[in-house]
Amino acid sequence: MGEAAHLDRQERIKLIQTLRLALDDIGLYKTPIVAGVGANSTRETTQLAHDAAAAGADFVLVVLPGYYAGVLKANPTAMRKFFVDVAAASPVPVIIYNFPAVSAGIDLSSDDVVDIANAAPNICGIMLSCGNVGKLARITALVDNSSFKTLSGFIDFLLPSVAVGSAGAISPLPNVAPNFSFKLWRATQSLGSVADFHEAKELQGLASLGETALLKEGW
Template sequence: MAARVNGVHPAISRPLKAGVFAPIPSFFLPDSEDLDIPAFETHVVRIASAGVGPLIAGSMGEAIHLSHAERLVLIRAARKALDAAGLPDVPLIVGTGAASTRETLELTAEAARAGADYAIVITGGYFAGALAGNHAALKAFFTEVAEKSPIPVIIYNYPGASGGIDLDSDLITELAMECPNICGVKLTCGNVGKLTRIADAVSGSAFTSTYPRKNPIAPFLVLGGFIDFLTPSAFANGHGAITGLGNVSPYAIRKLFDLSEAARTDLSILPEAQRLQGIIARADYTIAKTSIVGTKYLLQKLYGYGGTTRKPLPPISPVAAQALWEHPHTQALVTLERQLSGKAQ
């Protein structure tokens, strides 16, 4: 890999490829709430070793609870851990969205210097009343960030974390066409029709030749924010998903992605993809309802680390935790993950 000299981020050499990605939780020590770096490094390597890409400082990573300095610590720790594990080609996607355009650009530049290969940016929701539905203002925000970012930018559309701001397919398609440093979108709005429209617009050689990316190894990817419609999205020319479920079951979601892609050219594979999609979709629905604390609880239960969130996010109650673990959707996923990871018990 090219070295970073004097804090300058070189041309990226870790391609962004279609696939499945997991927004990595930020782990905290129980008493101090300081970052638990050993747990974080262990988890990043566990996920990447299963063929799932890590995303640092996203919603699941409680980015809103992290200082700038802490984000940089996590980026450097992730890169160091991946390199030490023999995974130097795994790219790092890092959340850099903030309330203002100015701070977003500062965070993005800092992340790039620390080792981020790609930024994923959400709109700040504090002034959602003025921004929601304001096509010109939202377009100006992403255009400026993309033009000034030293690394390619992924649009993050998550109304639940941005005061209800929901980017429509027309705006996202315009940004894809007009901003060559934008390399994708994550749709945590769960709108399958929106995904279909955007994927259709950016698929094929006509888009690639007419609207080339600034960096040819950073193509425009259309990614779901949930894993429960991965197989249907593959047939609509989607490119995968960024999903919190990847933390709990990386082997299962990677297998689902591979089967779904293969089924596009060999329909005999489709029934098995559909079977896995059913198991994973039900688990995604059940586990997602418990949010970050549920995912961390399951990691603690399965792998011995996870812990809790930073205050003021409350921990999961013992009753809810037991119900989550014993739920048949969770148990079916755990069984599948153990089978695919070679750790069936």
């Protein structure tokens, strides 16, 4: 749904409702909607999660508050409790959004993520926009991958992410190049030969260049 932080509460609701209607109109009844519900408090994040679910969202994406980031950085227990409390109150499954650039530099560690996942059964995955493939590998090695999925926050490291267990990516590039992005995804799932790997590597390079161009334009 784009940058949810730039929308007010009613705009968020209207956007989700409109998207659900548009998908249903073309027969995509089972296509899930992931709605961003980040806010600067547990209470507001929870309210936005309820709004999103009522409007038709199937999952909510939750980022740490950036306000008073210094306090949160110094108190990992509070960071973890934020996600656990939101997940307990959310009517739909929660995806953690780890994006230091929009949460005042807070970067959840793999230990943080595993602890949160173990404490909150309603958390079903994480979107890693920190670009740390090593962290992604550690998380996938330590969680139950049948109920908790790791996702790349950018498609420009999809191939190495899939190699260590990522379930996919949430990225800006598919918005403007959906067929190409799906081709890359298919290539990462079919690495049966050296030739397959080289094809995937070439596609990954093009995707990385394309996504970088989008990010330079403010996507």
